[in-house]
Amino acid sequence: MTTHTRQPAGPGQGLTVADAMAPCDYQIADDSTVDRANDILHSAHVEYLLVRDHNGRCEGLVTRTALHPFLTRSWYTERTAISSTRHQRGPFAWPTMDLSLAATAMRLKHLAVWPVVDDDGFLLGVLTADHAAGLLATTAAAATAA
Numbered sequence: 001m002t003t004h005t006r007q008p009a010g011p012g013q014g015l016t017v018a019d020a021m022a023p024c025d026y027q028i029a030d031d032s033t034v035d036r037a038n039d040i041l042h043s044a045h046v047e048y049l050l051v052r053d054h055n056g057r058c059e060g061l062v063t064r065t066a067l068h069p070f071l072t073r074s075w076y077t078e079r080t081a082i083s084s085t086r087h088q089r090g091p092f093a094w095p096t097m098d099l100s101l102a103a104t105a106m107r108l109k110h111l112a113v114w115p116v117v118d119d120d121g122f123l124l125g126v127l128t129a130d131h132a133a134g135l136l137a138t139t140a141a142a143a144t145a146a
Contacts, residue, residue: 028050061114
């Protein structure tokens, strides 16, 4: 089991990913088909689904954009498993990670959403770039005003 130590906080920050993560209600098994994932994305009006493996651990995140190439041929979507698609895979964020570090990593990787997992790889929630940036800006403004 891997443990993560709290990273040193930046000036006036001290926030961790746990402070900014949100729950994620929509997940799909990695052996589900692209067609099934597309149905869930459309019916739930969401832009992404978290992908979990057969043990329930987080494997990654699939977006509408990533599924688009597979949706051009209907027969292909009925047979293609999510695990065969190109989707965002780890490494993932962990709750004790410094929020400013996570925001920087997301910016560098061009991630809008990043899964947050525990030490065993089970999903705890998601971190969105917009929420992290907003929380960091609010905290920085409050620290400047103080």
